[in-house]
Amino acid sequence: MATERYNPRAAEPRWQKAWDSAKLFEARNDDPRPKYYVLEMFPYPSGRIHIGHTRNYTMGDVVARYKRAKGFNVLHPMGWDAFGMPAENAAMQNKVHPRDWTYGNIAAMRAQLKVMGLSIDWSREFATCDVDYYHRQQMLFLDFAEKGLVTRKTSKVNWDPEDMTVLANEQVIDGRGWRSGALVEQRELTQWFFRITDFSQDLLDALDRLPEWPEKVRIMQQNWIGRSEGLLIRWPLEQSTAPAGESELEVYTTRPDTIFGASFMAIAGDHPLARKAAAENPALAAFIDGIRRQGTSAAALETAEKKGFDTGIRVVHPFDPHWALPVYVANFVLMEYGTGAIFGCPSGDQRDLDFANKYGLPVIPVVMPEGEDPATFQITEEAYVDDGVMINSRFLDGMQPKQAFEEVARRLSVVAVGNRPMAERKVNFRLRDWGVSRQRYWGCPIPMVHCDACGVVPVPKADLPVKLPDDIDFDRPGNPLDRHPTWRHVACPKCGKPARRETDTMDTFVDSSWYFARFTAPWEDRPTDPAAASDWLPVDQYIGGIEHAILHLLYSRFFVRGMRATGHLDLDEPFRGLFTQGMVVHETYRSADGHWLQPTEVRIETDGAGRRAVEIATGRPAEIGTLEKMSKSKRNTVSPEEITDGYGADTARWFMLSDSPPERDVEWTDEGAAGAHRFLQRVWRLVSGAARALGETVPQPAASGGAGAVSRAAHKALKAVGEDIEKLAFNRAIARIYELTNVLTGPIGDIEDADPAMKAACREAVSILTHLLAPFMPHLAEECHATLGGRRMVAESPWPQYDPALVVDTQITLPVQVNGKKRGDLTIARDADQGEVERAALDLDFVQKALEGRKPRKVIVVPQRIVNVVA
């Protein structure tokens, strides 16, 4: 039968328009149905939609369309993470205003996204650089400040010399700026901070209440927060050696049990005691200077020698007034962690051991593996870090390290140094406060004013927004707001005298820390409608890249806590379900002379012997390289347009979700895309053929025989696909749809001669198939649905319900094993009891043969699963 090929280029825009005019995807806040909020991490408007974006949004769209069909009030919005450096770089390079560049990119990318046929509520779209958005962000900042969640402090910051801005710890990767790649320097600056550390414990505890987050992400956040329990010990200084005014050294340790193994103290170069000592000791000052210049990259740290310098200061051991220990300044002690001072126990820590060996310090073993002889147990080159039994530790001898910890804590907590206990228990976190000041133009201005008389004064809410000035120059690096002739000059809101605006703008991670809440009521003139935000949130399914496992997700979790404290919503956590999807990767190709070739520049030839690549332009063989994340440098990119122009959006959507599980990388191949398109055309032939042959066949109860098989296949697929989508197992759902299509191909080919029951079963089955396809290939599904005479659009139709009676078989085929090896099958009624199954199995020829007349020793019947005859 001759069928027109399905033409996606005609059909897809038509259906997109139909969905649009019916406003099918616009969510209403007053809709009484249960809500479902599905969100993909919003894109940075770089200029082009990348194929990775497409995969991400398609996953969210499948969920959104499925949930909508299941009767939920679905919120599926889209916006733009639009502030940031690239806009300024473009301004510097191309003399284009960051605003124009950004909004131009947004327009281009929005058009690209629309081609994909995503079921997005575009009425809620915004960009974080919209004044409407950052205005409300400034309101939040002031509310946070009022609640004490914002502080201003001088601290050592990571300074990116290329971008001329401060970076958060999280933005320093291997000692380099996450964006510029420049080596980061340390500088002392006064900065704005969000007090995320106020929530350290809660941010940690609440991870256990996020069962729908990947384990990996929760562990990464746990490690990042880095909680440890230990003891803060105040070591008295030997007064004759101490700088004036210093009497003790505070040390944080998680191993107080090893205190009798201590042989030195080490403090950071920035430690106050080190500074004081250096003031009187030029050689020490020079040493500390050297530490500051030392690289902080991972490689530098790896190879950097552990170096120390004896300050001459001595501390007294807390348990022995006659035991003095030297205080070194050491290059491996961090001022930022704990107290910036440690005690070194060489026998229990490899780094301390190396240090002790280098400087000839004593090595006293204090923990020994169970069963060793304390008289002979020695530590020379390798520290013993495992559990064991205490030795050489006076009153701790014989204890487990855990008991020893408690004993030391107990004894020291009752001894006083001055008016404080010599030691107290302390919980320590690795997490630092979040520095949000950026010396950039294209960001949300921090709504603060500096007045010589009044100090730092918040901009009154009535005076918001603090708008970015339009007239700016990018002829020099640095912050253009600083150089603007007028913008920074403002009257002090308090005293009215001339004052200066804060010229720092906020880290763009602030923008993305609450956008999901703004989507719930983007029209509000306050940051949120607290009721709407609390109703819609948490996001039921959040989908994005693993690269945001720490930064964005942790900041958002903090923001929700801050917004709750300031009354903007009532919510524990922003994202109930989190899914981190894999990347789209592609083979790489190199020409004979070694330069990278684009996929469009090579032709792949395949035969029994394998695959070869040929450079089209030269006809010479090209080398097929490894799979890589698509990148400009390797030239292995495929653009969404290339695919949609050729095959249409449905094919692209289908291919990206088939085969590979969504959390893994998917390899883009031409063969795969072509295969997906073949399937699309096959479905169209099948459904349109069925529609023509069946006309208005009235569905009637499926009968037995072939019609029953068709019905059962359809209902089984219906059940399975729904369950797979719920689990985000898109590849499995797609395999199910293929299976159903394979089952239907035969019967529908012969449909002209079929009986009415078969016709009815096929009619129902193709209708089910259409609904199953709809989340994945929504345009094709609409076309099929219309061809079948569907009244409404699929996008506004409910998900069909499967018939429970049709998803179980009455006859089942059990594998029959003899001695654990499969020898054949047994077809029997599903509800046959164990005895029947056993008798029938023993009657089977191949079982008889295998038994050779012997009685079986045992017959194992697992109902509805397997029979195993043990001979």
Next chain:
RNA sequence: GCGGAUGUGGCGGAACUGGUAGACGCGCUGGAUUUAGGUUCCAGUGCCGAAAGGCGUGGGGGUUCGAGUCCCUUCAUCCGCACCA
């Protein structure tokens, strides 16, 4: 160093709580249809073997009637964090 994964045909991958390993797709082989094809349809496709049969989920061992799945051990690859006291 610490933490986390992953390992199944030529390839991507299925296999729910221990129960027919390889669903589904790609590729490949053979055949049919078509003016032709990069179309469509049919059949085949884990490995060895003519067959009977045997062997098969990174390697080795174990538990079990039965192991891809559980336990021990080992190897390989990938990812994250990392001078954190």
